[in-house]
Amino acid sequence: MGFLPSILQGFATIVNVYSLLSITIGVMLGVFIGCLPGLSGTMAVAIITPLTFTMSPQIGITLLLGVFVGAIYGGSISAILIGTPGTPGSIVTVFDGYAMAKKGNAGKALYTALLFSVFGGIVSALFLISIAPPLSKIALQFGPREYFGLVLFGISIIASLCGKNPLKGLIVGFLGITFALIGLDLTSGVSRFTIGIFDLNAGLNLMSVLIGYFAVSEVLMMASQMVKTRRTVNVEDKTFYGLKEYKGHWWCAIKSSVIGVVIGIIPGAGAAIASFVSYDAAKKSSKNSKDFGSGCIEGIIASEAANNATTGGALIPMMTLGIPGDPVTAVLIGSFMIQGLQPGPLLFQYNSEVVYSLLAGFLIANIILYFIGLLGIKLFSKISVVPSSIIAPCVMVLCMVGTYAVRNNMMDVIIMLIMGVIGFILKKHEFPAGPFVIGFILGPILEKSLRQALTASRGDWSTFFGSPVCVGFMLLTLFTYLNPVIKKVFAGIKAKA
């Protein structure tokens, strides 16, 4: 079946009461969790995944896509109203959104964030729908060597995007790989690092690791930072503005959305980086650059269009190559696998009906977000001030149920707790969280492709240099590692000159 009939078939499959209801619930849950400071989109998807076990893939995954889309937008609500971003992607929204709220324009700031979150999301959905299917066809040509190069590049780029300290990112990434190696080695059938515990032969359950690392650690983080604060929010009655209010800002929205999609595609980069880059680009090209940071509407547009545009961007490498674009899509890989879907090029070949309906569902989720956001602005504003002393125990109860529900196994619950402590210690000392989960997912793929390629070549390592794609990825990996050194050398030369 061609592309157009496939996508139309996808829409036909997804437009039914159950799917639309699940998307709507997903978006609502996403906004609800996203607007609570400290609860990220990754955590939202992780704790809601167990609810989808008994659902069909179309309903379960579209619900989670709704959560993903809703959570990224939800982060902007608390960013604007209380100056605390609900999710990392909304950090930049604080600059102008909170300034507008302080001036008494919270309603307009919230509506702007909603409108351009939806705009960015729809742009990214269109990119996803048009890029993912042809890219998966290219990826189908990839053999173990090419996959090895691709995954190696994926891991290296994570480290390079870990802010000031790539070393920390790399260590955490490799730590994630070590945890993924626990259990039976599927190639030789021998057990590794199980220290005699039978339950570990099946490996660490992905959901236990993810829920522990992202959600339980956050409960501990909330407990450590818990202080008595009373916050109130005031939103004016007018929360809807016509399109003419935004005349002259659409170019900024388009540019920011494209930046968001491109950054979303890069493995390891996420909504936070996208919003920073697009905010900077908008500031540089704006006539009102002086007003940025003091309540400029363009600042909110740039940040929100970009951070929501990363959602579709991040889904492109995840669905076509099986490489997560960010921590949320890493969790989504687990959710896909639980539903019996293996993200990667074969997904489009063997589950095309499901995949196209998910692509259609993602676009619909962005449209539904507009109506949910518009109707619920006042309600979500109230939720954003719920104290963390109430949120933390609720999250912990959901973590317990969610983890136990996967396999009805107490060992999973214990692993969740251990991962929570590890995640907390690492986060507390500013080790980035993203590389861990990406390492946990990519590590086994890296080992598998390495061993497959070497088995095919009878142990000849030069096989990796026989594939131009693999060589290209290895060169890119080398460049990623050496880039900071090269930059320092050039900076030194410039300083001397």
Added chain:
Amino acid sequence: MSTFNFVSSMSAKKLAFQEKTGELIVTLGLMLWGIFFYWRSFFIPITAAAQKSNIITSTFFPRLISFSIIGLSVAHIFVTGLKIMRTGEKDVSDNSAHAQRGSEQAPEKGLLSSPLSRIVAAGVLMIGFVLLFHIIGFLPSSFIFMLSFLLIFHKKHLFINIALSAAFTTAVFLIFRYVFIVLLPEGILFESF
């Protein structure tokens, strides 16, 4: 420079020093994990066929990863150690967010005044929750955990805390049990009845 500025600058440096020391300890822990992982790789059984062939065995990749963790941790310890030694001239700007966050928060008095005591309290509650979850099942253990957490951290009226805990745990139980048909543990204590 005023006395206030001098004191705040000193406390920021102290905070930065403490954070770097903590980071060093964590990295040391990660290095030890790498060493442990490398040591445990010798316990991986290797099949005779794999030993004869020149293709990599099940131990190759884990050892490569352990070496990488150890090497990167050593490099990070070296860099962080240098930073600690140079704390006097160190730029503490990357820790300014912490200092600012600390200054914004009003310190709480009593047993849970320090972050460490709050973490320990939350940790004990979590471990208790896991144990009770297994012994007495989901509904009572979740209620006890939530109520204890709220009493310690939320500190509102007892009745409100009881109502909140009961409402939330019952709602979660009903949703998981009857909407999503997920079996929740009844507890080994009640299984025999």
